[in-house]
Amino acid sequence: SAVISQKPSRDICQRGTSLTIQCQVDSQVTMMFWYRQQPGQSLTLIATANQGSEATYESGFVIDKFPISRPNLTFSTLTVSNMSPEDSSIYLCSVGVLAGRPSGEQFFGPGTRLTVL
Amino acid sequence: SQQGEEDPQALSIQEGENATMNCSYKTSINNLQWYRQNSGRGLVHLILIRSNEREKHSGRLRVTLDTSKKSSSLLITASRAADTASYFCATDGLMDSSYKLIFGSGTRLLVRP
Numbered sequence A: 001s002a003v004i005s006q007k008p009s010r011d012i013c014q015r016g017t018s019l020t021i022q023c024q025v026d027s028q029v030t031m032m033f034w035y036r037q038q039p040g041q042s043l044t045l046i047a048t049a050n051q052g053s054e055a056t057y058e059s060g061f062v063i064d065k066f067p068i069s070r071p072n073l074t075f076s077t078l079t080v081s082n083m084s085p086e087d088s089s090i091y092l093c094s095v096g097v098l099a100g101r102p103s104g105e106q107f108f109g110p111g112t113r114l115t116v117l
Numbered sequence B: 001s002q003q004g005e006e007d008p009q010a011l012s013i014q015e016g017e018n019a020t021m022n023c024s025y026k027t028s029i030n031n032l033q034w035y036r037q038n039s040g041r042g043l044v045h046l047i048l049i050r051s052n053e054r055e056k057h058s059g060r061l062r063v064t065l066d067t068s069k070k071s072s073s074l075l076i077t078a079s080r081a082a083d084t085a086s087y088f089c090a091t092d093g094l095m096d097s098s099y100k101l102i103f104g105s106g107t108r109l110l111v112r113p
Helices: none
Strands: A004-007 A010-013 A019-025 A031-037 A043-049 A068-072 A075-080 A089-096 A106-108 A112-116 B005-007 B010-014 B019-024 B029-037 B043-050 B055-058 B061-066 B071-076 B085-093 B107-112
Touching: A004 A089, A019 A031, A019 A089, A019 A112, A031 A075, A031 A106, A043 A068, A043 A075, A043 A089, A075 A089, A106 B043, B005 B085, B010 B019, B019 B107, B029 B061, B029 B071, B043 B055, B043 B061, B043 B071, B071 B085
Parallel strands: A010 A112, B010 B107
Antiparallel strands: A004 A019, A019 A075, A031 A043, A031 A089, A068 A075, A089 A106, A089 A112, B005 B019, B019 B071, B029 B043, B029 B085, B055 B061, B061 B071, B085 B107
């Protein structure tokens, strides 16, 4: 499986500010995704990060609030903009369609734990 | 909305016992995957089972899939304290080629030493 890293691992931010989370993979991957996990909850897909084009957002998530970049096949960023306490969550990136792996398998980064005061 | 529902929501067992978790989903799927999450950290991929498979094993893990009932189960045999974690099932839809996953609500497993 791929080695996936995220930065920062955790942060405490003030409301109204923005935080950019980075996701780095040690090999080229076709698919990259961003998920949110609110406290005590399961994971919800925010968007699919498309290389070289705009991300595809799920219902309830918009580009102005969660801008995403994916400049190449190994790196993506998610920005949480104009934060409020409701944005306190764990944010996870995942990758899929790895060479030599069964189609559909997804692997997750270690997550970024965000607390907004 | 979440595709999968899992039960039980929480499970407490003694070390050495077996743990069984169940997952139900709503629409036809390509694959179903099980993940483990320790204390709000990243997800560890456990196993993927395809829609045309009925059972799969990996070490102490056994996964079954019943597409007629739209359900799956994860069995952990001879549990250890280190198995204490939350377990999630996730599916990708048959009619959706985007590979995006929809997660179940999760089961919190506590293995008592």
